[in-house]
Ligand SMILES: [Zn+2]
């Protein structure tokens with residue numbers, strides 16, 4: 001994805017600069033500021049300028065106003081010499097970071113808004129290619145933001161926060177919208193700062209239930225005499241509560257859980273399980289499930305319970321101790337939206353399609369839109385557009401130019 005014309009990039013950069021001049025106050029400032037590495041991607045370039053460090057937030061702010069970059073990053077790590085080449089930086093420690101992005105999730109809506117498009121004949125391409133096989137035109141990778149994707153990533157983030165706060169007992173969390181299709185979480189409690197790659201991998205494994213062995217929790221004839229109860233800590237409680245939730249949802253024949261279990265267990269068995277559910281009120285009655293000859297019911301139910309309880313994080317991000325991450329409260333050059341910091345308790349009500357819009361409405365921008373599915377931004381519905389000239393509020397025009405779907409129209 002890139003801007004269609006240099007003039008598009010110039011106008012978007014103008015709005016970005018205005019933001020850093022006028023709006024970029026009261027924003028997220030990383031701790032140990034002068035020990036962080038910073039980096040940014042300038043407009044019109046693919047290469048990141050990195051290994052930067054700043055003495056103070058004011059110095060960074062000045063640079064952002066001057067350069068008005070497309071993307072701004074900072075290290076999760078703190079270094080003795082943040083400007084030095086990687087091997088000489090002197091790693092002191094680093095926040096524990098998580099990235100949840102719709103790009104890595106299976107959301108049913110993606111085929112409707114993610115595809116390859118020829119910028120000149122506007123044909124949708126079936127296979128990945130840098131040029132259109134029909135007309136040789138440039139190919140645009142269309143990846144729109146969608147409500148459903150954002151809802152999905154939000155749910156995954158809520159699960160993650162529960163793991164971090166409840167299971168690990170950590171506070172000091174910074175939660176932010178990515179500015180595009182997901183959320184970021186960084187944990188700066190002192191207990192995590194010095195964790196190495198291997199320890200971070202263990203946290204990933206825990207959150208994603210890698211190598212979970214339910215026999216260790218007393219199921220499937222395991223050694224533990226106590227079976228998981230609703231109030232148990234950690235994965236035991238999660239398993240019990242989620243299995244109860246699944247049993248509850250069996251009364252809805254159209255629920256996705258019902259459809260999934262019907263395939264493996266059949267409708268008759270699900271009817272029996274629905275009857276068993278009434279005995280699960282006070283405590284989980286695992287004994288009533290395990291009676292099957294092969295334990296098939298228990299296998300199917302717990303498999304879904306585990307899958308539903310996992311937080312689907314981007315695992316590579318968390319284990320990379322030198323990672324640069326987007327600096328919260330800066331603008332995302334893929335959308336023009338702000339990577340806004342959110343209080344964890346406000347996540348549920350946060351609507352990025354309203355609250356992350358910081359580019360103003362005025363002036364109106366006249367664009368030739370190559371192609372755009374319908375999208376919602378700033379409380380308004382736009383499109384769909386197909387090779388037409390439209391007048392848009394600045395924030396919507398910026399969004400389409402950042403996505404490469406619109407270009408300034410000549411009057
Ligand atoms: Zn074409």
Ligand SMILES: [Zn+2]
Nearest residue numbers: 109146148149
């Ligand atoms: Zn979607």
